[in-house]
Amino acid sequence: MYNTHITEKQFKNLVGIVHKVSGISLNESKKSLLKARIAKRLRATRINSISDYIQLIDQDKDEFDNFIDGITTNHTYFFRENKHCEYIINTMDPSKSLKIWSAASSSGEEAYSIAIQLIENHFRFEIFASDISDTMLEIAGRGIYPLDRVRAVPKQLLHKYFQKGVNHSANKVKVKPEVKTHIRFGKYNLVTAPPPKAEYDIIFCRNVMIYFDLPTKQKVMDDMWTALKTGGYFIFGQSESIVGIKTPLKTISPSIYQKR
Numbered sequence: 397m398y399n400t401h402i403t404e405k406q407f408k409n410l411v412g413i414v415h416k417v418s419g420i421s422l423n424e425s426k427k428s429l430l431k432a433r434i435a436k437r438l439r440a441t442r443i444n445s446i447s448d449y450i451q452l453i454d455q456d457k458d459e460f461d462n463f464i465d466g467i468t469t470n471h472t473y474f475f476r477e478n479k480h481c482e483y484i485i486n487t488m489d490p491s492k493s494l495k496i497w498s499a500a501s502s503s504g505e506e507a508y509s510i511a512i513q514l515i516e517n518h519f520r521f522e523i524f525a526s527d528i529s530d531t532m533l534e535i536a537g538r539g540i541y542p543l544d545r546v547r548a549v550p551k552q553l554l555h556k557y558f559q560k561g562v563n564h565s566a567n568k569v570k571v572k573p574e575v576k577t578h579i580r581f582g583k584y585n586l587v588t589a590p591p592p593k594a595e596y597d598i599i600f601c602r603n604v605m606i607y608f609d610l611p612t613k614q615k616v617m618d619d620m621w622t623a624l625k626t627g628g629y630f631i632f633g634q635s636e637s638i639v640g641i642k643t644p645l646k647t648i649s650p651s652i653y654q655k656r
């Protein structure tokens with residue numbers, strides 16, 4: 397039996413660790429979520445108290461990564477918020493080679509969706525797809541997904557760019573190598589890593605800022621400015637807000653900004 401009772405001190409300790417490492421703010425309302433996710437890790441590690449678990453993540457780097465993996469929300473799917481990609485296709489010059497960063501790519505669906513559409517529209521491009529989570533990056537690298545993740549992919553593109561699984565994998569699809577070849581997956585922590593300098597034409601940083609507090613959002617926005625080429629676009633999720641953030645980026649639409 398696992399004792400998942402968290403004292404106030406332990407909760408604050410864990411919240412501090414999560415914030416320091418990932419920038420994610422967990423307030424009191426997230427306590428039950430945190431407890432549920434820790435309970436899962438307790439079962440997986442066969443440790444039966446939170447105080448022992450806190451000691452473990454202090455000493456064991458792999459379990460520490462598992463803990464952060466368990467705390468982050470990785471929900472994503474193919475062709476999510478696809479208006480952004482349509483904007484890029486309608487605005488950018490396909491003859492120029494584009495460098496794109498999918499900066500919290502989770503299990504890879506975002507990067508593959510962008511790649512498929514840019515290939516379709518004869519763009520030259522490369523994508524760096526990054527995330528804080530090793531588990532998500534592993535899934536992304538495999539490129540194998542259950543059918544419910546590709547529901548929003550138009551049928552014709554599904555047939556063209558995915559292989560259908562057979563036998564016990566009949567409910568799965570695999571991204572074809574011609575799409576994969578445009579993407580490099582790698583670990584990158586938006587909160588602790590230094591930003592690349594003026595490298596990118598487009599940065600997608602969607603549905604991750606929503607978990608950050610204001611100072612962390614400000615740091616990420618400043619880094620995005622540094623990482624963009626002049627004329628480049630910064631894109632975040634449609635349900636996210638950057639109210640209160642100071643940035644020299646110019647607003648194109650509520651979730652698309654440009655460095656001029």
Ligand SMILES: C[S@@+](CC[C@H](N)C(=O)[O-])C[C@H]1O[C@@H](n2cnc3c(N)ncnc32)[C@H](O)[C@@H]1O
Binds near residue numbers: 417526529
């Ligand atoms: C909800 S997913 C967003 C996936 C995709 N961008 C989308 O819009 O569908 C959020 C991702 O942000 C990642 N994440 C959280 N904190 C991060 C950090 N500090 N640095 C990089 N990635 C982070 C999580 O691991 C998760 O995969």
